[in-house]
Amino acid sequence: MTFHRNLLALSILTALSAAAHAGDEPTRLPTILVTAPGMDQPLQVHTDPRTPRQPLPAHDGADFLKTIPGFNVVRKSGTDGDATFRGLAGSRLGVLVDGENILGGCNARMDAPTAYIYPEIYNAITVIKGPQTVQHGPGNSAATILFERKVKAFSEPGYRGYASLLGGSAGRHDEILDAQFGNTLGYVQLTGSNSASGDYQDGDGNDVHSEFKRHSVNGALGWTPGKDSRLELSGAQSDGEAAYADRGMDGTKFLRNSASLRGEWKNLGPVDKLDILLYENSVDHIMDDQTLRKPGTMGYANPKRETRGGKIAGMFAVSWETTLTLGLDAQENDHSSRSAPASGVYKAWINDASFSQQGMFAEMEHALGERQRVLAGARFDQWEATDQRPMLMVMTMGGMAMNPNPTAGHTRDDNLSSGFLRYEQDLSGSPTTVFAGLSQSERFPDYWELVAKRGATSNSAFDTAAPEKTLQLDFGALYKSERTEYSASLFYNRIQDYLLVDYTFMGMDKMATGVTRNIDARSFGGELGAAREFGAWKADATLAYTRGDNTTDHTALAQVSPLEVRLGLNYAASNWSVGGLVRLVDDQSRVDIGRGNIVGKDLGKTPGFAVFSLNGNWKPWQDGTLSAGVDNLFDRTYAEAVSRAGGNGMGGAIPGYVQTTRVNEQGRTLWLKLSQSF
Numbered sequence: 294m295t296f297h298r299n300l301l302a303l304s305i306l307t308a309l310s311a312a313a314h315a316g317d318e319p320t321r322l323p324t325i326l327v328t329a330p331g332m333d334q335p336l337q338v339h340t341d342p343r344t345p346r347q348p349l350p351a352h353d354g355a356d357f358l359k360t361i362p363g364f365n366v367v368r369k370s371g372t373d374g375d376a377t378f379r380g381l382a383g384s385r386l387g388v389l390v391d392g393e394n395i396l397g398g399c400n401a402r403m404d405a406p407t408a409y410i411y412p413e414i415y416n417a418i419t420v421i422k423g424p425q426t427v428q429h430g431p432g433n434s435a436a437t438i439l440f441e442r443k444v445k446a447f448s449e450p451g452y453r454g455y456a457s458l459l460g461g462s463a464g465r466h467d468e469i470l471d472a473q474f475g476n477t478l479g480y481v482q483l484t485g486s487n488s489a490s491g492d493y494q495d496g497d498g499n500d501v502h503s504e505f506k507r508h509s510v511n512g513a514l515g516w517t518p519g520k521d522s523r524l525e526l527s528g529a530q531s532d533g534e535a536a537y538a539d540r541g542m543d544g545t546k547f548l549r550n551s552a553s554l555r556g557e558w559k560n561l562g563p564v565d566k567l568d569i570l571l572y573e574n575s576v577d578h579i580m581d582d583q584t585l586r587k588p589g590t591m592g593y594a595n596p597k598r599e600t601r602g603g604k605i606a607g608m609f610a611v612s613w614e615t616t617l618t619l620g621l622d623a624q625e626n627d628h629s630s631r632s633a634p635a636s637g638v639y640k641a642w643i644n645d646a647s648f649s650q651q652g653m654f655a656e657m658e659h660a661l662g663e664r665q666r667v668l669a670g671a672r673f674d675q676w677e678a679t680d681q682r683p684m685l686m687v688m689t690m691g692g693m694a695m696n697p698n699p700t701a702g703h704t705r706d707d708n709l710s711s712g713f714l715r716y717e718q719d720l721s722g723s724p725t726t727v728f729a730g731l732s733q734s735e736r737f738p739d740y741w742e743l744v745a746k747r748g749a750t751s752n753s754a755f756d757t758a759a760p761e762k763t764l765q766l767d768f769g770a771l772y773k774s775e776r777t778e779y780s781a782s783l784f785y786n787r788i789q790d791y792l793l794v795d796y797t798f799m800g801m802d803k804m805a806t807g808v809t810r811n812i813d814a815r816s817f818g819g820e821l822g823a824a825r826e827f828g829a830w831k832a833d834a835t836l837a838y839t840r841g842d843n844t845t846d847h848t849a850l851a852q853v854s855p856l857e858v859r860l861g862l863n864y865a866a867s868n869w870s871v872g873g874l875v876r877l878v879d880d881q882s883r884v885d886i887g888r889g890n891i892v893g894k895d896l897g898k899t900p901g902f903a904v905f906s907l908n909g910n911w912k913p914w915q916d917g918t919l920s921a922g923v924d925n926l927f928d929r930t931y932a933e934a935v936s937r938a939g940g941n942g943m944g945g946a947i948p949g950y951v952q953t954t955r956v957n958e959q960g961r962t963l964w965l966k967l968s969q970s971f
Contacts, residue, residue: 324863325908325920327874328362328835331780331822332771335717335728338420342412345920347874347908349461349964352488352507354388354407354440361420362820362837365854367893368936368956370537371463371490371503373408373544375892377935378422378436379784379839380816380853382892384739385761387433390415390440391527392570392604393553394430394624398578398596400745401540402892409531409549409576410440411486411509413457413469417441422782423767424734425713427654427670428606428618432711432736434763434788444482444525446517447475454971461964463503464491475515482513482527492536495957496930502586502950507533507547521559528552536585538947538956539937542594543586546579565616566608575599583635587948593633597642600626614660625649628740644681646744650737651675664719668730671712676737679704680744680755687752688805700755707760709735715767729768736761738809741891742792746809749798754809762789769819776826783819793843793851796894797887805943807894812845816853833861840883849883851895852935868912876904881934893937896955902931916970921963928961 326346332338338361342351351357355376358364366374367382375382388395388406397404412418421429421437429437452474459467467488474481489506509531516524529551535544551574558567576598582589606620627647633639654672661667680703684695715730738758748754765786772779791814794807818839825832837857841850856879863872880901887894908922932955939953946952 324831324865324870324872325910325922326360327861327863327872327906327908328822328824328833328859331778331824331835332769332782333773335715335726335769335771336422336425336730336767336782338422340418342415342418343455343457343968345908345910345918345966345968347872347906347922348924349465349922349959349962350459350467350966351412352467352490354410354412354438355405357412357418358407358420358438362822362835362857362859363422363839365857365933365935367852368933368958369403369539370505370535370956371493371501371959372505372507372535373403373405373537375402375405376407377852377854377892379818380841380850381435382852382890383741384432385435385736387430387437388440389429389438391442391553392555393551393572393574394600394602394626395549395551395574396576396598396600396626396740398576398598398628398630399544399580400596400630400741402741403537403540403542403544403580404547404576404578405892408547411469411488411507411531412440413467414471414484414486414509414511415440415442416455416471417443423730423765423784423786424711424732424763425715425730425767426656427672427711427713428620428656430622430624431650431652431672431674431709432734432761434734434736434761434765442482442484442513444473444480444513444515446520446523447477447480450476452971455968456971457966457968459964459966461490462962463493463959464489465964466490475517478518479514479516482511482515484511485509493959493962495953496925496928496960497957498960499951499953499957500949501957501959502536502538502543502947504585505533505535507531507535523557525555526553527555534585538939538950539942541589541591541941541943541945542580542582543584544578544580545584546577546595548577550575563609564607565610568604568606570605571603573599573601583637588635590635592635593637593639594630595632595639596628596630598626598628600624616658618656619654621651621653623649623651628744643683646678646681646740648678648740649676664721666717668715668717669713672710674709674711674735674737675706676709677704677706678737678743678755680753682744682753685752696752698753699751700753703755705756707737709737709760711735724772724774726771727768728770730766732763732765732767734761734763734765736763738792739891742794742809745891746794746807747798747803749795749808749810758792758809759790759811761792763787764789778822778824780822781819783817785817786815788814788816791843791850792890793888794890794894795888807889807891812843814841814843814845814850816841816850829865831861831863831865835859843885843888846885848885848888851885851888852890852893853881853883854934855879855881855899855901870910872908872910874906874908876906878902878933884934893935896936896938899932899934899955902929904929904931918968919966920968921965924962924964925958925960930957930960932957
C-alpha cells in the first residue's frame with residue numbers, strides 16, 4: 294500500500310506540474326543510463342549522479358558505485374553495503390566527499406564511509422582507477438572516488454536548484470532538494486535528503502531484515518569577490534537507522550557532523566590555481582539488538598570517530614607544455630567506544646586508537662608533442678598510530694572475558710612512498726587515445742586491520758600487520774566518434790604483504806573477529822565498454838573481470854567478484870524513451886572459504902545468474918523528467934558472490950526471518966521518480 298500511495302502522490306505532482314508547464318517546448322531526452330558511462334579520460338570515469346539510471350536509483354554511495362563496471366557491493370541489508378573494485382575493498386578505495394575523508398566507527402564495518410553519502414546531493418562523481426594519481430590522499434591502491442558539489446558562481450542575482458521524488462516497492466521513498474541563491478559576490482546553498490524503506494523481499498517472497506531511514510541536511514556559504522576567487526564555509530549533518538540481515542545487531546544511530554572551510558584562487562602570478570581545505574567531521578554510531586528486532590541479550594555498542602584534516606595544493610604552468618601540481622595534506626583521527634547491557638546503562642568511554650598522517654605530493658603533465666603526453670606523480674607520507682586499549686574483550690567457551698592488551702600503549706610509525714608514470718597518445722586520423730601506466734602504492738594498515746582484528750600469534754595485530762605494497766601496470770584505449778564509443782582498461786598487479794583477514798584460525802574469538810596476516814597476491818583483469826547509436830536506437834554493453842591469486846597460500850584470492858556483463862538497448866524519441874537492461878553474472882568457483890578482508894569472507898562457490906530489467910523516461914516539460922523502472926523483472930532469487938552470510942551471520946537466525954546462505958538481493962522491484970531542475 295505504501296508504494297501505491299507514493300505512486301499516487303507522484304502522479305498528482307506530475308499532472309499539476311504538466312499543467313503549469315503546458316506551454317514549454319520539450320527537448321530531446323537522454324535515455325536512462327543502464328550500463329554506466331565509459332571512461333572519458335584514460336583511467337577516469339566521470340558521471341552525474343542526477344542522471345536517471347537503472348536499477349533503482351541509489352540511496353548511498355556504495356549502491357551508486359555498483360552501477361559502474363568493476364564495482365560490486367558486499368550486501369548486508371537494504372543499505373550500507375561495502376563497495377569493492379576489482380576484488381579490493383576497505384581503505385584500498387579512497388572515498389572523498391568534497392575533499393574530506395569520512396571514516397566509519399563500527400569495528401565490524403556496519404557504517405562504511407559510503408553509508409554517510411547520499412549520491413544525488415552531489416552533482417559530480419569521479420572514479421580514478423588504480424593508483425594512477427597522488428593528489429587525493431595516500432594508499433588508494435584500488436581506486437580513488439570523488440563525490441563533489443560544484444556550485445557555479447552567479448553572474449547576476451538569481452537562484453537555481455534541483456528536486457526529486459521517488460517511490461518504489463517495499464515502501465521505498467526518497468526526497469531530495471538542492472537550492473542555491475546568489476549574486477556576483479557570493480551564494481548560499483541548502484541541500485537536504487530523506488530516504489526510507491521497509492523490509493524488501495527476495496525472489497522467493499521471503500522478507501529480508503533490511504528496513505532503513507536516512508536523512509541529511511547540508512549548507513554552504515560562499516564568497517566570490519572576483520571571477521578568479523572563492524571562499525566557502527560549509528557544514529553537514531546526517532542521521533538514520535538501518536536493520537541488518539547479516540549480524541546480531543542493527544544500526545540505530547548514524548549521526549555525522551562535519552564542517553569545512555575551503556578557498557580557491559586562480560591566476561595568482563606564477564600560480565595558475567591554489568586550493569586550500571580545512572575540515573573536521575565526527576561519526577557517532579549506535580548498534581543494538583533491542584530496537585529494530587525482537588530484543589536480545591547483546592545490548593548496545595556505541596563507537597565514535599573524530600577526524601580532522603587539511604590540504605593545500607598549487608598548480609603551476611612551468612612552460613606551455615608542462616603543468617606541475619605541488620601539495621601537502623594531513624589527517625588525524627581518534628576512535629573511542631562504550632557499551633551497555635540490554636538495560637541501556639552505558640559504561641565510560643574508552644579510547645581505542647589514534648592515527649595521524651602527513652604527506653607531500655607532486656604531479657606533472659608534460660606534452661611531448663601535439664598528440665603525446667606524459668603524466669607522472671610521487672608522494673611521501675609519514676604515518677603514526679597508537680594503540681590505546683588497556684584491555685581486550687576475548688570470547689571463550691565460558692563467555693566473554695577481559696584480558697590485558699599485549700600492545701597497550703604501543704606506538705608505531707612508517708614512512709611510505711607512492712608514485713606513477715603514464716604515457717598517453719592520440720592517434721592520427723582516428724578519435725582514439727591509447728595509454729599505458731606503471732604505478733607503485735604503499736598503504737598503511739587501517740583501524741580495522743590493526744585494531745579490530747586479532748594477530749596470528751597474539752590477541753592484537755597492532756605490531757604485526759605490515760603495510761601493503763602494490764606494483765601495477767595499466768593500459769588501454771578510448772575511441773569516441775559521433776555515434777560510437779569504445780573503451781578498454783586492463784591491469785596487472787602484484788601486491789606484497791597484502792593484508793588478508795583469515796577467519797579460519799582456531800579459537801572462538803579469532804574465528805569471530807578474524808586474524809590479520811600478510812600474504813603476497815596478484816590479480817589481473819579489466820573493464821570493456823561499447824556503445825553504438827542506430828538512429829533513435831542505442832545499444833551498449835560493458836564487461837568486467839578480475840582474477841586474483843593468493844600466491845603465499847597457493848589459493849584463489851578471496852572476495853573477488855566473477856565475470857559480469859551488462860547489455861542495454863534503448864529507444865529515444867523527442868521527449869520519451871524506453872529501454873531494457875540484462876545483467877549477466879558468471880558463477881564463481883575460485884574461492885578461499887573462510888578468508889577475505891575487513892569487509893567479508895568467502896562463504897563458498899556461487900552459481901551464475903541473469904537479471905532482466907525494463908525502464909521508461911519522459912520529459913513532460915522543460916527541465917522536468919519522469920522515469921520509471923521494473924528491476925529484476927522475472928523475480929529472480931540470487932545473491933552476489935561477495936555477499937555477507939544471511940541470518941545473523943553467526944550461525945543463528947533473526948527471529949521472524951528465513952535464514953539464507955547469503956543475504957539475497959531484492960526481488961521484482963517497481964519504482965517511479967520525478968526530478969526537476971529550476
